Amino acid sequence: ARAKFNQLIAYGDAHAQRVVEQLDTAQHQPDWGAWLPWLDMLSMQHHSTIDVSKLGNTLLIYGDEDIIVDAKQGSLISKRSNKARLELWQDCAHAPHLHDAARLKDMIKDYTGHAL
Secondary structure (H helix, E strand, O other): OHHHHHHHHHOOOOOHHHHHHHHHOOOOOOOHHHHHHHHHHHOOOOHHHOOHHHOOOEEEEEEOOOOOOOHHHHHHHHHHOOOEEEEEEOOOOOOHHHHOHHHHHHHHHHHHOOOO
């Protein structure tokens, strides 16, 4: 189950092999089989039901190759809230923090004004 999960996270990412390698070497190893029902549940959810009226300043980072959470979801939120900013990463799947950690840190620093 772990190998399938890692492949799912990295699927479509331009750096898929690196993402999978990082997931394979992660020290924290959850019960991978437990994630599968959660992914089924997630597939039934949609961001259009989120109440964005109470949303604070939010940086949304989506990969355009993410097959788990479609980037259109982030677009919906950012269009409905003037406090949300969408960053869509090209050739990135579900793990932007593994796709390009330095870029993510810089983006968060620029957005918040604080270094990680």
